[in-house]
Amino acid sequence: MDLVFDATPDDLSVFLQEADELMQQLDENVLRLEKEGQNPEIIQEIFRAAHTLKGSSGMLGHERMAELTHSLESLFDKLRKDELSVTTELIDVFLDCLDALKILKEECITFKASDIDIKTLIIQIDGFASGTPVEVGETGGPVSIVLEDHEHNVINMAEVKGSTAFSIRIKVADDCMMSSVRFYQVIEEFQPIGEIIKTSPSMDVIESGECGSELVLILVTDEDQSRLESIVKAVSELSEHSVDVYSISSDHAEDEPQKVEETVAVPGDKRMQDLGPEARGKSAQELQQMRTAAAVKTVRVDVERLDHLMNLVGELVIGKTRLQQIGSDLANSYHVGDLTSTLNEVTAHVGQITNELQEEVMRARMLPIEQVFNKFPRLVRDLARTAGKTINFVVEGKETEIDRSVLEEIGDPLVHILRNAIDHGVETPDDRKKAGKAPEGSVFLGARHEENHIVVEVSDDGHGMDVQKIKDKAIRKGFLTQEAGDQMSDREILDLIFLSGFSTADKVSEISGRGVGMDVVRNNIKKINGTVEIISELGVGTRFVIKLPLTLVIVEALTVVVGDRIYAVPLNTIKEVLRLEDGHIKMVDKKETMLLRGSVLSLLRLSELFSHTSAADRGSEDELHVVVVGYGENRIGLIVDRLLSKMEIMIKALGDYLGLVDGISGATVLGDGRVALVIDPVSLIVKFDAGKKLNAQPVSKGKKSTSKKIA
Amino acid sequence: MSEEQTFEQEQLVVFEVGDESFGIDISLVQEIIRLQPITEVPRAPMYVKGVINLRGKVIPVIDVRERFSIGMSEETKATRIVVVDVLGNIVGMIVDAVSEVLRLATDSIEPPSNIVGSVGSQYLRGIGKLEDKLIILLDLDKLLVEMGANLVGMAEIA
Numbered sequence: 001m002d003l004v005f006d007a008t009p010d011d012l013s014v015f016l017q018e019a020d021e022l023m024q025q026l027d028e029n030v031l032r033l034e035k036e037g038q039n040p041e042i043i044q045e046i047f048r049a050a051h052t053l054k055g056s057s058g059m060l061g062h063e064r065m066a067e068l069t070h071s072l073e074s075l076f077d078k079l080r081k082d083e084l085s086v087t088t089e090l091i092d093v094f095l096d097c098l099d100a101l102k103i104l105k106e107e108c109i110t111f112k113a114s115d116i117d118i119k120t121l122i123i124q125i126d127g128f129a130s131g132t133p134v135e136v137g138e139t140g141g142p143v144s145i146v147l148e149d150h151e152h153n154v155i156n157m158a159e160v161k162g163s164t165a166f167s168i169r170i171k172v173a174d175d176c177m178m179s180s181v182r183f184y185q186v187i188e189e190f191q192p193i194g195e196i197i198k199t200s201p202s203m204d205v206i207e208s209g210e211c212g213s214e215l216v217l218i219l220v221t222d223e224d225q226s227r228l229e230s231i232v233k234a235v236s237e238l239s240e241h242s243v244d245v246y247s248i249s250s251d252h253a254e255d256e257p258q259k260v261e262e263t264v265a266v267p268g269d270k271r272m273q274d275l276g277p278e279a280r281g282k283s284a285q286e287l288q289q290m291r292t293a294a295a296v297k298t299v300r301v302d303v304e305r306l307d308h309l310m311n312l313v314g315e316l317v318i319g320k321t322r323l324q325q326i327g328s329d330l331a332n333s334y335h336v337g338d339l340t341s342t343l344n345e346v347t348a349h350v351g352q353i354t355n356e357l358q359e360e361v362m363r364a365r366m367l368p369i370e371q372v373f374n375k376f377p378r379l380v381r382d383l384a385r386t387a388g389k390t391i392n393f394v395v396e397g398k399e400t401e402i403d404r405s406v407l408e409e410i411g412d413p414l415v416h417i418l419r420n421a422i423d424h425g426v427e428t429p430d431d432r433k434k435a436g437k438a439p440e441g442s443v444f445l446g447a448r449h450e451e452n453h454i455v456v457e458v459s460d461d462g463h464g465m466d467v468q469k470i471k472d473k474a475i476r477k478g479f480l481t482q483e484a485g486d487q488m489s490d491r492e493i494l495d496l497i498f499l500s501g502f503s504t505a506d507k508v509s510e511i512s513g514r515g516v517g518m519d520v521v522r523n524n525i526k527k528i529n530g531t532v533e534i535i536s537e538l539g540v541g542t543r544f545v546i547k548l549p550l551t552l553v554i555v556e557a558l559t560v561v562v563g564d565r566i567y568a569v570p571l572n573t574i575k576e577v578l579r580l581e582d583g584h585i586k587m588v589d590k591k592e593t594m595l596l597r598g599s600v601l602s603l604l605r606l607s608e609l610f611s612h613t614s615a616a617d618r619g620s621e622d623e624l625h626v627v628v629v630g631y632g633e634n635r636i637g638l639i640v641d642r643l644l645s646k647m648e649i650m651i652k653a654l655g656d657y658l659g660l661v662d663g664i665s666g667a668t669v670l671g672d673g674r675v676a677l678v679i680d681p682v683s684l685i686v687k688f689d690a691g692k693k694l695n696a697q698p699v700s701k702g703k704k705s706t707s708k709k710i711a
Numbered sequence: 712m713s714e715e716q717t718f719e720q721e722q723l724v725v726f727e728v729g730d731e732s733f734g735i736d737i738s739l740v741q742e743i744i745r746l747q748p749i750t751e752v753p754r755a756p757m758y759v760k761g762v763i764n765l766r767g768k769v770i771p772v773i774d775v776r777e778r779f780s781i782g783m784s785e786e787t788k789a790t791r792i793v794v795v796d797v798l799g800n801i802v803g804m805i806v807d808a809v810s811e812v813l814r815l816a817t818d819s820i821e822p823p824s825n826i827v828g829s830v831g832s833q834y835l836r837g838i839g840k841l842e843d844k845l846i847i848l849l850d851l852d853k854l855l856v857e858m859g860a861n862l863v864g865m866a867e868i869a
Contacts, residue, residue: 315767565750610753652769654752654762657800657855661754667762667769675750675764 005108007060012108014300015056019105022049024374026098031377034091040080047076053101059150065104067202068118071125072097078129093124095378119208122201126212147218151197155246158195158220164245165197166228169216171240176213180206182237183215189231194221218246303404306365313354313361314554314650320354321647321671323347358554366401369447369456372411373398376418376445383422389441390429391422396446402454406548409528410456413521417458417544418443420518425462425542435539437461453572454550459543465536467493494534495634498522526682529555529570529665531631547631555651557668559644559676560627562606566676568649568668569638573629573681577643580624594626594637601628603637604688606679609663629681636685647671651678662687719817723839725846726793726806729781733806734815734839734846741794741801743809746786763803765794772803778854797851815839820848 005012026049033042054069072094078084103116147155155165170186172179183199183206190196197218199206206215221228225243232241327347330340373395384391402410426432426441433439444459467490474480474496485493497518525532529549536542549555549572557568558577584594585603592603603626626637649668654661665680723734724743744765749772751761758777762769772792776782789808794801823835834854839846 318767612751612753654769655771655800657771657802658752658755658759658762661752664753667750669764669767669769673764674748675762675769677750677752 004111005060005062011060015060016105016108017300018056019053019101019108022053023098023101023105024371025049026101027378028374030091030094030098031381033086034088034381038079038082038086043076043080043086047073047080050076057104060108061150062104062108063202064118064204065101065107067204068097068100068104068122071122071129075125075129084128090128093121093128097121097125119204122205123208130212147198151218154195154197155218155220163194163220163222164224165218165220166225167216167218167244167246168228168232169214169240169242169244170232170235170238171214173237173239174213176237179213179215180208182235185235186215186232187217189235190217190219190221190228193223193227193231194219301364306361306404310361310365313358316354317358317554317648318650318669318671320347320351322673324351325671362403362550362554363401365404367404367407368398369400369402369407369410369454370398372407372414373445373447375411376414379415380418380422380443383419387423388428389422389426390439391426392440392442394442394444394446396444397448400447400449400454402447402548403550406454406528406530406550409524410530410546410548413524413532413546414445414456414458416518416521418445421458421460421462421542425460425464427463431463435463450547454548456546456548457543458546459541461541464538464540464542465494465497465534466538467536470494470496491534492634494536497534498532529572531682533631554648556646557649557678558627558646559670560606560625560638560640561642561644562610562640563612565610565612566644566670566674567606567640568647568676568678569627569629569681570665570678571646573631575628575630575635578626578628578637580626580639592639596628596635596637601626601635601637602688603639604684605639607639609684629679630685631682634685636681636688638679638681638684649676649678720814721817721820722812722814723846723848724793724809725811725813726791726809728775728779728807731781732810732844732846733775734848735793735795735851737812739795739797739851741796744792744794744803746790746792746805760805763792765801765803768801770794770801770803772805774805776805776807795851795855797855800855802855813841815841815846 007015026046029042029046029049033039033046036042050069050072054066054073057065057069075084075090075094079086084090100116100118100121103114104118107114158165168186168190170182172182176182187196187199187203187206197220199215199217201212201215219228225245228243229241232238232243324347327340327344330343334340376395377393380391380393421443426443427435427437429439432441442461444457447454447456449455471480471485471488471493474493475482475485479496479499480488498521499519522532525546525548531547533545533547534542535545556571558571558574559566559568578596580594585592586594588600592605593600594603595601623641625640625643627640627643628635628637630636647670649670651666651668653666654664663680663684664677665683666678667675668678670676722737724737724740725732725734727733747763749761749763752759752771755761755771758774760772760774763772787807790805791809792803792805793809794803819840820837821840823837834850836848836850839848
């Protein structure tokens with residue numbers, strides 16, 4: 001079924017953004033609620049979020065979401081008035097509701113109605129809500145009806161045309177077996193003579209048959225009050241009924257003071273905080289206006305536009321570099337005159353502004369990593385519950401800002417790692433006691449800036465990974481020969497779990513499952529130029545350290561010359577640069593290596609790898625340089641003819657047409673307009689290791705064709 | 712403006728490779744530039760000459776001669792790179808010369824089945840007949856997709 005919303009695409013995207021934020025807030029708060037119990041502040045925040053969601057989904061015409069949030073709102077209204085207390089069952093239902101809300105939110109993207117059953121949820125919520133003594137007064141019963149703005153509009157329109165809106169309340173007798181049938185009857189009676197704006201409980205609930213004993217409906221009709229009363233009277237088995245003229249203003253008057261109180265009291269709403277104390281005592285409408293005014297200070301910008309801006313800035317950076325080169329060329333070729341010095345001045349100025357611009361645009365693209373981190377407490381809670389483990393989940397550095405393109409990619413790998421940490425890392429409480437640890441396991445997730453990187457760390461205090469077992473398994477599976485395995489360091493062995501297909505096949509006790517999706521983890525992280533390292537100690541725990549670049553687009557690189565080619569090597573992967581001297585190169589197992597401070601460093605000739613000539617082919621090994629690149633503990637030395645310079649480059653993909661080329665992460669335009677290929681040390685190392693140690697995949701130097709899509 | 716259109720026409724960019732004239736739909740042609748320094752890409756097929764810098768964009772360049780095995784091209788003053796945009800993929804094609812832009816009546820285009828030439832008929836849209844010569848109409852969609860599929864990839868090493 002296709003859905004139609006009463007909103008422009010812009011409205012929808014604003015709604016989605018808001019809904020995302022609110023749901024995240026709800027997610028967080030529900031877990032806090034579970035931990036801290038009856039905390040009025042949290043309940044208030046949840047109430048407020050549900051209320052806002054109800055309002056905006058109603059405005060959009062997303063009825064199911066409005067109904068569900070309405071139920072939640074009433075539930076938390078009860079909680080906040082201390083008429084109910086927080087129980088585990090309540091939290092569970094609430095979590096189910098949050099899941100349902102997320103699905104309903106997706107409907108705004110797909111425009112397809114999902115088959116989620118909100119009726120049952122609403123019944124459950126209402127069940128909780130009615131589980132406490134409720135005073136049924138003459139005017140305000142437990143069944144209330146709240147109209148949204150668009151429904152008010154309908155009523156206003158009808159009133160202009162001379163119709164009247166009535167609020168009709170009926171209560172079926174206690175001995176009535178099928179209240180829903182009576183409700184139907186009432187509704188059927190009224191349908192021909194007017195327009196039913198809304199019913200409470202909603203039609204969906206009535207259809208489900210579990211709808212309590214009271215019904216309120218708002219009807220717009222040309223008939224007068226007495227006629228309506230006579231219709232209601234004709235329905236049997238009703239214990240109470242009332243027909244009143246529905247007035248929008250009176251409805252608002254009841255609602256308003258409460259709303260003001262909500263909006264002012266909640267500290268979680270930053271916009272409201274900005275408004276300051278003068279916001280107190282204003283009506284909801286005034287507050288809404290003030291809120292809009294405050295919101296004007298920020299502008300929502302399409303992500304594509306930001307991306308484009310970033311690209312343009314990248315071009316500017318290249319242009320700046322070229323200008324600088326022209327300036328110095330000019331100064332070299334001619335005597336420094338007024339013109340050249342002016343040019344240099346201007347170039348310097350433009351350069352400075354470009355740098356600032358680049359920084360600003362980069363900052364505009366940054367988002368706190370919180371956006372990703374926030375969904376994890378819930379995930380951890382659910383996983384821990386399923387696995388029967390108690391876990392203390394600590395999150396640090398949520399506020400760390402990171403480029404949005406990086407942010408998008410980091411979520412999935414983290415989910416995998418966290419899942420593994422909980423499923424396979426942390427032991428059950430019993431096992432932990434036996435091992436002399438506290439029964440509650442702890443899982444840590446943190447983010448921080450470190451030099452030019454963001455470091456994201458996931459650690460657990462579980463039983464760690466058994467290096468020997470991983471090695472045995474790798475050998476058994478044919479990934480590794482016995483000899484190769486014996487030569488590998490512990491860390492290299494731990495790295496094996498990132499190989500695709502390493503651990504999915506059979507389920508070998510403790511270490512199995514650690515590899516599930518681990519190849520995905522590394523691939524995703526590699527895709528955003530990041531690296532991942534595992535540090536694990538048997539019995540103590542495991543740490544995943546993920547290093548991510550601040551931005552993907554502009555990086556600092558060292559340009560090197562090999563033969564007649566220029567390559568760019570990203571600076572963040574370079575560990576050191578050495579001068580090669582005669583006799584440095586030793587042959588080990590027919591591969592070139594050298595000794596670097598006592599340890600063996602494998603060497604790779606870029607010219608050989610990319611099959612072209614280099615200075616080394618013409619004789620002397622003197623004067624050559626070795627660029628040591630690596631990630632984690634992995635190192636490899638690239639032999640190049642000459643070092644050129646350090647510069648900022650903008651990495652451009654080779655395009656779908658050429659696809660991925662191993663060892664190359666893209667191309668960049670140099671200061672003189674030439675194109676240089678950008679070396680991808682990580683894939684070089686992976687490939688090199690694959691050739692050295694793994695039997696499964698021989699190094700493919702020849703041409704191999706795979707199908708690539710162009711579109 | 713030009714003469715009134717009374718029948719359906721196609722506007723083509725005509726270029727020369729070897730002894731043959733090729734035509735491509737003008738709407739696919741983004742620009743025509745002089746030959747410029749090309750950076751080779753390792754492990755790419757022979758006919759992919761490498762990548763060039765097109766005002767800050769890095770685009771791949773193919774040699775039409777080698778693609779159709781017409782023999783190695785020699786750089787002359789007339790050598791050009793025809794930059795085409797096919798389904799968002801921007802690719803440069805090295806041709807011996809770009810000769811003209813012309814309009815061709817749709818009914819003077821014949822299906823490719825009955826031609827013999829150096830180019831596989833699957834890449835052809837047809838043959839355009841003019842008074843004095845034949846123009847081979849290339850199906851760039853097919854040609855470039857096909858080439859993309861043939862490219863060397865090493866993606867499977869994770």
